[in-house]
Amino acid sequence: MTARPVRVLLADDHAAIRAGLRLLLDAAPDVEVVGEAADGTAAVTNARALRPDVVLMDLRMPGVDGIEATRTITAEGLAEVLVLTSFDLDEYVDGALRAGAAGFLLKSAEPSALIDAVRRVADGDGVLAPEVTRRLLAAFARGPETAPGTRATAGPAGATADGAPGAPGTDPRLADLTPREVDVLAALGRGLSNQGIAADLFITEATAKTHVSRVLAKLGVSTRMQAAIVARDTGLA
Incomplete structure (x- = not known):
């Protein structure tokens, strides 16, 4: 077919x-x-x-x-x-x-x-x-408050007082994610495709795609790019 x-x-x-x-x-x-x-x-x-x-x-x-x-x-x-x-x-x-x-x-x-x-x-x-990728990575290196697609705040959840990402898993945005979904979010933060996530986590590509969809839904974002920014913002990537 x-x-x-x-x-x-x-x-x-x-x-x-x-x-x-x-x-x-x-x-x-x-x-x-x-x-x-x-x-x-x-x-x-x-x-x-x-x-x-x-x-x-x-x-x-x-x-x-x-x-x-x-x-x-x-x-x-x-x-x-x-x-x-x-x-x-x-x-x-x-x-x-x-x-x-x-x-x-x-x-x-x-x-x-x-x-x-x-x-x-x-x-x-x-x-x-x-x-664009080079500038985005440079912005991430300076801190999440400077990365495109994020909003600067005085004290983002999961961040230290100086705006640096806090310990992974402490941000309330991650509260609804299963451990496997946290792994998938971290992989998204590293820019991996579905195929790359599957290889990294030893799962099938179809399973990776399902996990990605669930992660996006739970985070309330619509794209992998936005999820990757959350991963960086919360210290997962």
């Missing part, structure tokens, strides 16, 4: 870019472009109507921008969102992660990297452009 192709919705206000992306993605045998949108409002409307697996989202669009559209799409569980933009400014990375984007790539990415990212996001993995 042939696997169903990954269904993609393109959201970009430039028709030429949408045409180029369609040409590129349709050339992949396991990817199908099912629709297009020229602004955030149309992206949400078409995501509701078409129910794609992945929305390839530009951020700077007229009217409702890509970040707000991403927030609505992920909140309603309509699709995974992979941001594709020309801008790698921290404010855009931060906004996209807070809104629930599963990945963030630059438009300068190689075609093969883009197609691979679409597949990975559809499969539940997170993807970050290398340029």
Whole structure:
């Protein structure tokens, strides 16, 4: 039985870019472009109507921008969102992660990297452009209060007085997690894919995927990226 192709919705206000992306993605045998949108409002409307697996989202669009559209799409569980933009400014990375984007790539990415990212996001993995990853790791090294996707607070739970992560397991956000789910969250914090988690914990990939879904639900986050930030914030990674 042939696997169903990954269904993609393109959201970009430039028709030429949408045409180029369609040409590129349709050339992949396991990817199908099912629709297009020229602004955030149309992206949400078409995501509701078409129910794609992945929305390839530009951020700077007229009217409702890509970040707000991403927030609505992920909140309603309509699709995974992979941001594709020309801008790698921290404010855009931060906004996209807070809104629930599963990945963030630059438009300068190689075609093969883009197609691979679409597949990975559809499969539940997170993807970050290398340029963004370096800055995100640097922010984590400075402390959780500086990491994109987190909010600075005077005294975060599970942290010491100077803002450093506290002992793993002391943060109330981890209270509902089983020991195995804590292990999975730590693996997410290290950036492991489902396959990597399975190998690391000696479980099947299907079991790893189930654990990841439960971890996201219990933490009240919508993406692996947000879970990874919690892992770092709570001292697990």
